[in-house]
């Protein structure tokens with residue numbers, strides 16, 4: 285792993301334009317549970333029941349009580365981990381321009397990254413379904429469910445529920461930054477969920493080097509990624525940033 289961390293540090297130092305694509309694995313060390321896979325939220329809940337837009341519209345009280353309240357608890361308290369901090373540091377160093385994320389926890393922005401494309405929207409903000417006012421989730425009063433805006437409208441998380449479209453602009457911009465980067469860091473995502481999974485392919489086809497950081501090999505490993513650094517995202521990013529700082 286140490287040799288690969290050195291290699292990644294060299295590749296990133298030599299790069300002009302780095303993009304990162306992050307998934308659930310980037311936030312696990314911040315205590316955010318994954319949705320998919322073993323131990324994920326969708327083992328506990330049926331997403332079609334608790335996370336489909338039709339369920340929410342039919343019964344917002346139920347969806348708030350079953351899922352959103354718990355997520356609010358977790359996300360209100362979550363702090364960026366060494367993976368988020370490492371990516372923010374890479375931006376400070378003038379290497380990293382854009383983070384594309386499948387996560388909805390807002391932790392990249394909290395860590396300090398300024399250009400974050402959120403494929404699935406953000407749970408860090410709620411919006412009123414009547415007047416479209418946006419309020420930070422941690423400032424929403426949930427003493428009554430569903431929480432309501434001053435106008436009487438119901439608040440909903442500013443995420444993409446199942447049955448809703450990925451925002452066009454997020455899709456279009458990610459495609460563009462994937463085309464323009466010369467190194468893409470793929471962190472904590474197995475490359476299955478579209479359209480995010482397409483971005484490493486787009487970057488690769490445009491000539492970028494793909495550095496994968498995941499605890500296990502994935503569909504991308506050996507196919508799309510140039511190499512895989514196996515390990516927890518926070519440890520690996522911390523190691524890479526320390527190495528880059530040593531080199532400068």
Ligand SMILES: [Zn+2]
Nearest residue numbers: 412415433435
């Ligand atoms: Zn309102």
